[in-house]
Amino acid sequence: MPPDLAPERLAGQPLAPALPPSLAAPFAAACAEALAGRDPPAMEQFDQARGRWIALHVAATPAGLVLRLSDISARKRAEALAEGQRRTLELVALGAPLRETLDTLLRVLEGQSRDMLCSILLLEPGGGLMRHGAAPSLPEAFVAAIDGRAIGPQAGSCGTAAYRRAPVMVEDIATDPLWEAYRAVALPFGLRACWSTPIFGTGGEVLGTFAIYYRHPGRPTPEHLEIIRIATHLAAIAIGRERTEGALLRSEARLSDIIRKAINAVVVFGSDRRILLFNDAAAAMFRMPSADAVGQEVTAFVPGFTGTKAGGAAADLRGRRADGEEFPLEVSVSRIESMGETISTAILHDVSERQRQAREIERLNRLYAVLSRVSQAIVRLRSEAALLPEICRAIVEHGDLRLAWIGRHDPVTATLRPVAQWGDQGEYLADVCVRTDGSPESGGPTGRAFRTGGAAVCNDFFAEPATSP
Structure with a gap:
């Protein structure tokens, strides 16, 4: 805050x-x-x-x-970053021009931190020259000035990172010797810090560099390092596919390979809802080999799924694993038209942990509300006769319960009798007299709680022998 x-x-x-x-x-x-x-x-x-x-x-x-x-800035940034990654992968799968894909990626990343300027330079295949890839926010004159520069041991941050095959983090361009030959180009535009990291292809070759610029000296934070990791990973996919595939192979073949390696579970299906691609993460999520899932209807894994509009998301769904276990699921879908057929790509998220955390937050909020109300009642009410029903009322109203009651123990008769209550089942307590002496009549949850000094739970009166009719 x-x-x-x-x-x-x-x-x-x-x-x-x-x-x-x-x-x-x-x-x-x-x-x-x-x-x-x-x-x-x-x-x-x-x-x-x-x-x-x-x-x-x-x-x-x-x-x-x-x-x-x-x-909630962290959550909003994470949502924007996840959506940006999905959009970037979709552009790659659709065979969009490399410049458009990289520009989209960098704009998403720049939105993660104020005043951050991002750049991607491409290393010419078989050569030692760095070419402009994307830099949506850097001054055009600066971009033009560094386009076509050679890599080397003292070639600024990017040229040196490509030469060393290792990250180069320059804290202050004005004083770092690596920028001696480029200082006069950068400083007139107010650029002071530059952190550059190589982008590697699948064969270990350097494809280019990803750089972050700031207009003040500084070093990267852990958040910057995570942005760098995501940027180099996605840029490697985009640049690598651009260089290894022809224009005719940038659609379905690219989609299949990229989605298979995606971190999130991805399922691709056709107009008949039969699965065309089931990536490794989906196989792990549903505990079924990809080869066995392809050809089945998507509803075999997400019962009742009817799809959503392109770019939309469907929540409150249940996934079904191969062993029959069900779990809460969130699905987002995008669609493309390919050769007269609609191809849908669904990204699936297991939200079990998110829902568990939401339930825990709700439980704590209810507990806080009860404690707050009871504390106020203690201050406001001076008699036990007024205080005890108010406590029961707070528990019922904030705990979403039907009935709450408080009993007083009589050691002479070894019984507990209600002395305060709140709820719509008050008639139930009219004849309640709970024994506490260990007799069969004391086997219910109230008697057990009294004797053990701890909580006792009964989920079904009719199923428990001590409370069944």
């Missing part, structure tokens, strides 16, 4: 002036919704001034409004 939005900085201050201007009106409307007893959706907005994505959620409590501010 930006320091100026930290709770200790905002305490006692008006919140609206600190928010992005575009959130001011939605924030006021959300407060009104919350005060009216409704649950307004979370708001997400990019804050140009801070360079961050901010999420704001407003909820009403007995004590007033609770505002939750979250910095």
